[in-house]
Amino acid sequence: AIARAILKDAPILILDEADRLFGGQFAKQVTHIASRLPPDRQTMLFSVQMQKEFLEQAAKVMKPGFSRVHKGTVSGDTVEHSYVLADNAVRTLANLIRGNTSKSLVFCATSKDVESVSNELASMGVRAIILHSHMKSGRRHSALRRFKDGSENVLICTDVVSRGIHVLGVDRVYSVGLPPTPEFYVHRAGRTGRMNRRGECVSI
Numbered sequence: 001a002i003a004r005a006i007l008k009d010a011p012i013l014i015l016d017e018a019d020r021l022f023g024g025q026f027a028k029q030v031t032h033i034a035s036r037l038p039p040d041r042q043t044m045l046f047s048v049q050m051q052k053e054f055l056e057q058a059a060k061v062m063k064p065g066f067s068r069v070h071k072g073t074v075s076g077d078t079v080e081h082s083y084v085l086a087d088n089a090v091r092t093l094a095n096l097i098r099g100n101t102s103k104s105l106v107f108c109a110t111s112k113d114v115e116s117v118s119n120e121l122a123s124m125g126v127r128a129i130i131l132h133s134h135m136k137s138g139r140r141h142s143a144l145r146r147f148k149d150g151s152e153n154v155l156i157c158t159d160v161v162s163r164g165i166h167v168l169g170v171d172r173v174y175s176v177g178l179p180p181t182p183e184f185y186v187h188r189a190g191r192t193g194r195m196n197r198r199g200e201c202v203s204i
Contacts, residue, residue, distance in 0.1 A: 007036040013061070017163055018045040019183075022057040034061035078193035083203040089176050090120040092204055097126055097154060102171035103147075106156040107188050109177055117176055118156050128154035131161055162187040166194065175203045 013034060015021055021030050034043070043062050086092035097104060108114045111132035118130045129152045131143045147155040148167050155161070162184065170192045179185045185203075192199025 007033065008038065010037050011041055013037055013041055013043045014046070015044070015058075015061075016046045018047040018058060019054050020047075020163070022054040027057050031057075031060050078196060079189055079199045079201055081189070081201045081203075086204055089204045090117055091124065093117070093174060093176060094121055094124045094126045096172075096174070096202065096204075097121075097128075100172060101153060103150070103153050103167070103169050104155075104172040104174060105161065105167075105170055105188075105191050106154065106174045106176060107162065107179070108156060108158060109180070111158055113176065114156050114158055121154075121156075126154070128152070128156050131155060131157040133158065133160050159184055159188070162191065165191065167191070168194075169197070170194075171197075171199055173199065173201045175201075178203055 015030065021027065045058055045062075084092055084096075093106065106117065106128070108117055111134045114130050114132045118128055121128050129143045129146060131140055131147075135143075143152075143155065144161075144165070144167075146152045150169075159179070173188055173192045175185070175188060179188060189201040192201060
């Protein structure tokens with residue numbers, strides 16, 4: 001009853017990472033929640049990209065005259081992109097990290113890969129912390145806090161960190177292996193080169 005009362009009077013609906021909300025399992029829930037909000041509300045959607053079929057889903061909750069969707073492109077002017085072909089990806093990663101000790105994110109495909117890369121780097125004398133969805137909440141928050149405050153300069157993670165996470169001063173983003181889709185690459189690269197700072201995105 002309390003939730004219904006709150007929704008009934010909510011003047012604004014904000015949907016962040018809208019492509020995920022309308023492109024996956026949450027579309028029905030979002031549409032249901034939106035149907036409980038006032039018809040004269042303002043609706044705002046935010047997303048780096050939005051495929052046509054997702055926009056059609058989003059149109060069901062948009063209220064003409066009260067919101068606008070701005071079409072644009074993602075600027076890559078502040079990020080330099082490169083790749084390295086390597087026989088041993090982790091050894092190459094270790095050398096790159098030693099050569100540039102700035103704040104860096106290292107993306108891996110799975111939680112198991114994160115653990116494996118972390119252990120291999122440690123055996124090579126490269127210190128890093130990890131973050132993935134199989135860790136308990138407290139450990140995840142601790143890892144992110146240590147990375148943000150500069151206690152640790154290298155964070156090895158899955159794509160759980162590729163969206164909605166802002167860490168000031170990330171100079172390099174590494175991908176150990178290519179991400180599964182171009183969209184994943186865009187979100188990984190978006191963790192650096194933020195707020196007009198320069199950044200590098202290196203795929204190994």
